[in-house]
Amino acid sequence: xxxxxxxxxxxxxxxxxxxxxxxxxxxxxxxxxxxxxxxxxxxxxxxxxxxxxxxxxxxxxxxxxxxxxxxxxxxxxxxxxxxxxxxxxxxxxxxxxxxxxxxxxxxxxxxxxxxxxxxxxxxxx
Numbered sequence: 001x002x003x004x005x006x007x008x009x010x011x012x013x014x015x016x017x018x019x020x021x022x023x024x025x026x027x028x029x030x031x032x033x034x035x036x037x038x039x040x041x042x043x044x045x046x047x048x049x050x051x052x053x054x055x056x057x058x059x060x061x062x063x064x065x066x067x068x069x070x071x072x073x074x075x076x077x078x079x080x081x082x083x084x085x086x087x088x089x090x091x092x093x094x095x096x097x098x099x100x101x102x103x104x105x106x107x108x109x110x111x112x113x114x115x116x117x118x119x120x121x122x123x124x125x
Contacts, residue, residue: 002098004098006095009119010121014125018086025077035096035098036048036094038121039118048064051072068083094118095116097113097114098114
């Protein structure tokens with residue numbers, strides 16, 4: 001069964017940067033859109049960013065736009081989330097996901113095909 005494994009989470013201070021990675025266990029995921037969601041303590045999971053299989057298109061939630069960058073290296077079956085200017089409100093478990101469809105991830109959370117287990121990011125003030 002295909003697996004997504006996130007890494008790179010940790011404790012940082014406000015204003016710091018951090019890069020998350022998500023590696024897929026199979027090469028077929030090179031053809032999938034991939035992206036990130038997050039779930040803060042006591043809140044619902046929310047969309048963060050998504051990237052087309054080719055890496056040529058991306059989109060972000062308004063809360064992270066201009067601070068976070070999603071990218072991918074298909075040779076490594078890996079998607080990245082570069083997070084800059086981190087804020088305490090970015091504290092959350094960050095989940096990687098993969099799906100055949102690139103569009104409308106913010107409204108299709110329940111339909112996405114594969115999920116990782118999550119990695120915790122804690123931003124202290």
